[in-house]
Amino acid sequence: MSAPERDHGTTAVGRPTLELRGVDKSFGAVQVLHDVHLTVYPGKVTALVGDNGAGKSTLIKGIAGIHPFDSGEVEFEGERVTLHSPRDAAKLGIEVVYQDLALADNLDVVQNMFLGRERKRGVLLDEQSMEVAARETLAKLSVRTLKSVRQLVSSLSGGQRQTVAIAKAVLWESKLVILDEPTAALGVAQTRQVLDLVRRLADAGHAVVFITHNMVDVFEVADRVAALYLGRVAADVPIDQVDRTQVIELITSGRSGDLGLSAEDLED
């Protein structure tokens, strides 16, 4: 039930929350991820970019334990870990906010945030303490767009649903929050809200991986950018070392100037 306590004091920004080294993944004869290296830091937003089929989904599914990696090393907060099931990932404090949201429309905001991890007193659900905790979490994230925490999720807009899904990750004190295209289906104002929320999430000390196709979003909130090209990491650099054109080149050809994959890598 209880999530491990996060300690801002001892978690130095220098130590990565998650570090992947030489990770491979194949589905049958098709190798989807080749020797992937990725480093994710606490308090930072890492934008994970790449064209369709570059391996973004496979990578996050590996981190989430849904499709475990075939080989390579995974370190979480400096310790070697294995991610063989979603349960392993959840135990470490890895929360994935999926594109299709995974919220139950017929339940209210509080019920969704605690789904599967309800607080109980004896056999009874402890509705009151859950409502208090949900409110506190939303307040912490400065969420002002919800009318009531007892509103059904079916009555929420796309941006509000995204907000609830993200707040759920915060509620569970997740150390690493992976957001799968959170702004894909949103309008301008709602995208704004979600990007602000992503920023606050990182400022609160969470490591955030943010998958997107939108370059504006990348330069808006990301601290680092990791570009995948045909299953390889073309670059994993601080955002101020690249510009928009370079990121697009990395996505489309795997190289940009002296950044990116070597000619040798690109050949096979």
Next chain:
Amino acid sequence: MSSNTLTAAEASGPQKPAAGFEGDRQDNTLGGAVRGYVDKLRGGDLGALPAVLGIITLGILFTVLRPGTFLSPINLANLAVQATPIIVLAMGLVFVLLLGEIDLSAGVVSGVCSAVLAQLLVQAGVGWPIAVLAAIATGAVIGMFTGSLVGMVGIPSFVVTLALFLGWQGVTLRLIGQGGTVPVREPVIRALANENLPLAVGWALAVLVAVAYAVVELWRWRAKRARDLAHQPLLLVVLRVVLMAVVVLGVTAILSQDRALSAAVDLAGIPYAIPLVILLLLVVTFVLSRTSFGRHMYAVGGNAEAARRAGINVTRIRVMAFVISSSLAAISGILATSRLSSVTPDAGAGNTLLYAVGAAVIGGTSLFGGRGRARDALLGGLVIAIIANGLGLLGVAAYLNFVITGGVLLLAASVDALARRRAATAR
């Protein structure tokens, strides 16, 4: 009321943004509650409205058409007892419907369980507690079987239960025997639908229910307000408490009148079946709304994939829904057996299932899953019983009876489908 949100924000730590849950503040006034209710109706969630309107309209209709008969104490008592097997069967179906599944075999399962009950009492001569437990256990095992086929093998519930609808009728026929009728004269079983609580006990129970409801509701309201949680306005809570007291005491008053047709005998009091149904209603309501099992039922019905990702064992929930549904079907069968004082080979066949599905849907349970409560079965069951009872009083031809009841189910399903469409477009 702005202090509400401030305290929540202050408690949250270093940042102190105003949380601004405007809706929570509106909720605390009666006007806000009314607006909220209208919004809910507009959004397609009709709740208990169709059933309550149905009870009132049909009540007036049959009173006008059969003045003196429909509202007579003996008919109302008869109607209440008539409704009990439908309500209990519908209560079980609520679990299955919540998941967006269907159990077409629920009616005939109640038949099989009554047959088991009857043969144990009559042929084997066991005591009623064992016979009742065996009947309910039969229901649970049948539910486990159905649920496994649906949840583990993955056959659509429509097909599984359609096959079992035929299959279990065969079993009942085998147990009872062709053309036979097994009379059940066991006094306790017979008493359920045919004997009444002593008047004083009936009144005491009624007062207890009304007071307990008031205490629980007011206590919960106070606790929520004390912690600045979303709560209803006090006036609304009081109105609900008063309404509940009026209904409970009113029904008790009606059933406590002497309804004997001859002056020589006394026939008054609440039939035993009614407190049994109220007890089941409380238990089912508790399970669905106050336990994590109930919460998971709703979650699986609303979005099975989300439930799975939240770590809920979806297969287990599916199987359990059928186990509970069939167990309640067994209790429904026991009540039907008591009412008829016998079991026939066609027990639970015919329109039994149609009545129960109709009851749940009229009460507000969605055929698409995710929405439903125990009280839906009670309210919808009363509507169905009033229709069956009223048409009986009018002496309409059998064919019309079928047509009308089928029509009512179609109407309820249409309302459900339209409400769902409305909810989808309202977003």
